[in-house]
Amino acid sequence: MKSTGTLPFTSEPIQTDALVIGAGPVGLFQVFELGLQGITAHVVDALPYLGGQCIELYADKPIYDIPALPVCTGRELIARLEQQIRPFKPAFHLDQEVCELRRRDGGGFDVETSRGLRFQTQTVFLAAGVGAFTPRVLKVDGFEQFVGKQVFYREPDGKDVAGKDILVLGEGDDALRLALTLARTNGDGKAKSVTLMHRRDQFKASAGLIEQMREACDDGRMRFQVGQIIGCSAVEGQLKSVSIIDDLAHKSELPVSWVVALLGLSPRLGPIAGWGLDLDRKQVKVSTADFCTSEPGLYAVGDINTYDGKKKLIVCGFHEATLAAFAAAAYIRPDEIVHLQYTTASPKLHQLLGVSPLGN
Amino acid sequence: MKSTGTLPFTSEPIQTDALVIGAGPVGLFQVFELGLQGITAHVVDALPYLGGQCIELYADKPIYDIPALPVCTGRELIARLEQQIRPFKPAFHLDQEVCELRRRDGGGFDVETSRGLRFQTQTVFLAAGVGAFTPRVLKVDGFEQFVGKQVFYREPDGKDVAGKDILVLGEGDDALRLALTLARTNGDGKAKSVTLMHRRDQFKASAGLIEQMREACDDGRMRFQVGQIIGCSAVEGQLKSVSIIDDLAHKSELPVSWVVALLGLSPRLGPIAGWGLDLDRKQVKVSTADFCTSEPGLYAVGDINTYDGKKKLIVCGFHEATLAAFAAAAYIRPDEIVHLQYTTASPKLHQLLGVSPLGN
Numbered sequence A, B: 001m002k003s004t005g006t007l008p009f010t011s012e013p014i015q016t017d018a019l020v021i022g023a024g025p026v027g028l029f030q031v032f033e034l035g036l037q038g039i040t041a042h043v044v045d046a047l048p049y050l051g052g053q054c055i056e057l058y059a060d061k062p063i064y065d066i067p068a069l070p071v072c073t074g075r076e077l078i079a080r081l082e083q084q085i086r087p088f089k090p091a092f093h094l095d096q097e098v099c100e101l102r103r104r105d106g107g108g109f110d111v112e113t114s115r116g117l118r119f120q121t122q123t124v125f126l127a128a129g130v131g132a133f134t135p136r137v138l139k140v141d142g143f144e145q146f147v148g149k150q151v152f153y154r155e156p157d158g159k160d161v162a163g164k165d166i167l168v169l170g171e172g173d174d175a176l177r178l179a180l181t182l183a184r185t186n187g188d189g190k191a192k193s194v195t196l197m198h199r200r201d202q203f204k205a206s207a208g209l210i211e212q213m214r215e216a217c218d219d220g221r222m223r224f225q226v227g228q229i230i231g232c233s234a235v236e237g238q239l240k241s242v243s244i245i246d247d248l249a250h251k252s253e254l255p256v257s258w259v260v261a262l263l264g265l266s267p268r269l270g271p272i273a274g275w276g277l278d279l280d281r282k283q284v285k286v287s288t289a290d291f292c293t294s295e296p297g298l299y300a301v302g303d304i305n306t307y308d309g310k311k312k313l314i315v316c317g318f319h320e321a322t323l324a325a326f327a328a329a330a331y332i333r334p335d336e337i338v339h340l341q342y343t344t345a346s347p348k349l350h351q352l353l354g355v356s357p358l359g360n
Helices: A025-036 A074-088 A173-184 A207-218 A270-274 A314-332 A347-353 B025-036 B074-088 B173-184 B207-218 B270-274 B314-332 B347-353
Strands: A014-021 A041-044 A091-093 A098-103 A109-113 A118-126 A132-135 A165-169 A193-198 A223-226 A228-235 A238-245 A251-255 A258-261 A265-268 A283-285 A298-300 B014-021 B041-044 B091-093 B098-103 B109-113 B118-126 B132-135 B165-169 B193-198 B223-226 B228-235 B238-245 B251-255 B258-261 B265-268 B283-285 B298-300
Touching: A014 A025, A014 A314, A025 A041, A025 A074, A025 A118, A025 A314, A025 A347, A041 A118, A074 A347, A098 A270, A118 A314, A165 A173, A173 A193, A173 A207, A207 A223, A298 A314, A314 B314, B014 B025, B014 B314, B025 B041, B025 B074, B025 B118, B025 B314, B025 B347, B041 B118, B074 B347, B098 B270, B118 B314, B165 B173, B165 B251, B173 B193, B173 B207, B207 B223, B298 B314
Parallel strands: A014 A041, A014 A118, A041 A091, A118 A298, A165 A193, A165 A258, A193 A223, B014 B041, B014 B118, B041 B091, B118 B298, B165 B193, B165 B258, B193 B223
Antiparallel strands: A098 A109, A109 A118, A132 A265, A228 A238, A238 A251, B098 B109, B109 B118, B132 B265, B228 B238, B238 B251
16 A cells, blocks of 8 residues: 555544445445444545435435335435434544545554544545545636635635626536525625626526526626636736637637636545555455455445446445455454344344344 | 256246245345346245245344344335335245256256246246245154154144044144144034143243133143153054153153144255255355356355355345346346446336336
8 A cells, every 4th residue: 555654743633443435325334334343433425414426416316226125215215324323323524535544554544534634543444436526627727726716616605705706607506506696795795797607508407596597697687608618817826817618619708706616526536546456447346255455454345346246236335334344343353253143133233223122 | 966857747837037946035135136137036935925034033023234224123124025026026936845956958947846836947046045944843753654644744724633632732822822723623523632732831822822721721621731752652554642751751651643743943955955056064155246156047145155255144135136136137138238227217127117217
């Protein structure tokens, strides 16, 4: 595994037996299976909420192939898993990516997130699905230097918009809602101009928001522009304007103080790709006996892993998380024999689950 | 695979792509996963009802480790799976064991059940759990020759009890209920005597039945005897009496016309052990890529299989059934590419499931 240098001091690292990266259905069930082994987990996810792809891609769509759940939405599946893992009181650390992971000299791993949170953990479970869901970014020459200053990929909350020419990119609820909010600002805090831009005059946003946006354009509070950014101009290190091209291939220049691009989220493997694990086409190779990667103590479960016969199905991830938990228990407590016990009959598991033997 | 000779002619064999042996949770989910592949299955089980161990061992006990079902009883789990597989209209053939299985010359398998039902099937899925649940039998020298004539391991319904000395063995609801029913018979059809025997004066039966049994003993309609059978005497090929030993080691002789032993069910691997499959301590060895046994087209899923890392958990069986279904689809239709499709989005799967894209 690649060493990525000394971690910067932020705060005392959190000590834990298990760190789960990814709070999708498989990451959540990983917490459950670890809980049955008496192991409490910390969970990190790039999204600000639980559920991963289930919430990001099909929150309200029906899923039919979860065993013994003839139909449930992504949201329902996550709610059920949240309920199931409650007895094990996992600690969630959301809205942050794991950006560093390296093996400790004394065993286990040092992990750090994009928010500077640090962990010292015995085991790591990569349940990161197709990767971290992060905002889609614009590919415009010279744009990168302005990110976080004049170019934003999230709503720039708490920043002063007064007197600014603001260009909002996007076609979803979040883009239209932001443009309307900016267009509504009155008095001293008012933006100088608000432009919504999308490559065509069609939107994924809800009908109500589209209607409000049209009204705001008719009122002159904002305007809508069909087009895409193809370049930018800066003066003394400040972004001044963007070059745009519309659907008829006409080019024009638009003065901007800020560009806020809300183009949706896209998954990316992110720093995992640089951890030196055995990969096969961006998937992490694992053993089917324990779902361990090429690094002892580091497991990969769900859509992120690969092995002979692999199918990217939630039902398979549940199995993988189960065997990984058994393997991790043996890894963390090498002197104990890990017995298979059944939740129906085991007093030890009943105690961990906080239930009486009669299920109350 | 061992050839077991020519099958006796019984009726036209049932032609099918898939035969699932075992109607426990994994066998039922196997039907579901085959259904998603467009393959309709026939299912055989030794028990007269669906559910296998879930119903036989923990019908009313809570299970906590089915993913996204924080708690459910064995019975509830089976009911949910029954509902889930309904769109695929499986044909169930219950209360019979598969007693013959052999490879056909032209491909696929010939299968025959203990009731003489025959199948010609392309693929077979062993989802037989710990084996077929069959009645526990008595180990008494010389007893075997009377089984089905004077010794019964199931309630001998429809048989004339008039004038017979009947010994019922057991401690469960079924044993006490049968003894009480026989003791209640009046008039011409009356048994000569009814004795309930168990090795101690304690029962697993419900309190109400125990009370009724005590009353019937007090009334002289039946009697209860503490003891176990240690031998038997026959005259001219007819069972006449059994030797018993009680809890104080006293021996005595009890005249009997019939012995009905209701000692519960116990699983046994049965004829599977003789099919020539690669076994490891009575478990069927499989590949983790497709859960195929050493015989192409013959898959083993759930508690009956073994592989490196195997855990006998329902959640693992669900995964195994999923990969086995993919493998079987490729085996049955070698010229087609089996694509992974998602039930959330695939119109083909929606059609198979009989749902509209909006989940109605």
